[in-house]
Amino acid sequence: MLKIFSIFFFTFISSTPACEVVGPAKIVYSTASNQSSGLRSLSFKACSEDQIKSIHSSLSDFEGVLRGRTLEAEIPGSKISIPKPIEIKSLSSLVNEKIELPKGWKLIEAQVVGSQQKNLNLQKNSIVTIECQSCNNTGVKNLKLEAYDPISARKDVTWIKASVAVKTEVLSATSALPINHKGLSPSSVKKATIYSISPEAYFTNQSQLVFYKLNKGMKQGQPIKFTDLSALNLVRPGQPVRINMNSGVIKLNGSATPMRAGRLGEVIQLKTINSKKIIIGRITNFNEVEVEL
Secondary structure (H helix, E strand, O other): OHHHHHHHHHHHHHHOOOEEEEOOOEEEEOOHHHHHHHHHHOEEEOOOHHHHHHHHHHOOOOOEEEOHHHHHHHOOOOOEEOOOOEEEEEHHHHHHHHOOOOOOEEEEEEEEEOOOOOOEEEOOOOEEEEEEOOOOOOEEEEEEEEEEEOOOOEEEEEEEEEEEEEEEEEEEEOOOEOOOOOOOOHHHEEEEEEEEOOHHHEOOOHHHHHHEEEOOOEOOOOEOEHHHEEEOOOEOOOOOEEEEEEOOOOEEEEEEEEOOOEOOOOEEEEEEOOOOOEEEEEEEEOOEEEEEO
């Protein structure tokens, strides 16, 4: 009797239909929120509410070709069928595949414009071409995407906004940094790489951070721009400073009094302490000025 029951139970389990997921051949999304809305184009058959929620959760950051075994691995104990593979990718990935840019350049922040529909659902046989008339320089660009279906001979045109950015080495905060009237410690930042449309906007000289203070709070991981910093006064009027005199062959040291406050790299007038002679020098450090003889 036990053997008969076991056979019956196995047969019953085996005959339980798998959760079936059907969707377009390719879902292209522009942002994380648009990816969630794009997943609504998936349809489910014989799937429980819990399975559907688990599938959506598993695909929240998924990019690649979706097959049944992919979801079964993500949701242990589930039997999931996807009759036809579904490719899920970001719009930025798609445009970078289709447009050739110089080494170290990349299209970022790609979004569909001129339509309430922020995702693209493409057919398996769709031939996709993308045109960009001015992608030879950085900045925000308008791209024309054409999707041609050779079976139906239908051509759909979608306009995309994206930014051409350059690979940029920056200094990012290792932790949250408050506004401080003192110079920044080089250990408070680390080198990182981002893609930016204006690489010249970022401060990159780690050793010179001590000569600058923050004029705004920084979040952990936030790249530091020139506009986030204010230069410190390294010398003050009436306060003696060390002067390093350099003739190219002979180097001498002495003292002088600045005529005004100054920051790194500024050229100021100084009065020598003994002779009261006016000389000109460039500020190189705290209370240090270099004078060329």
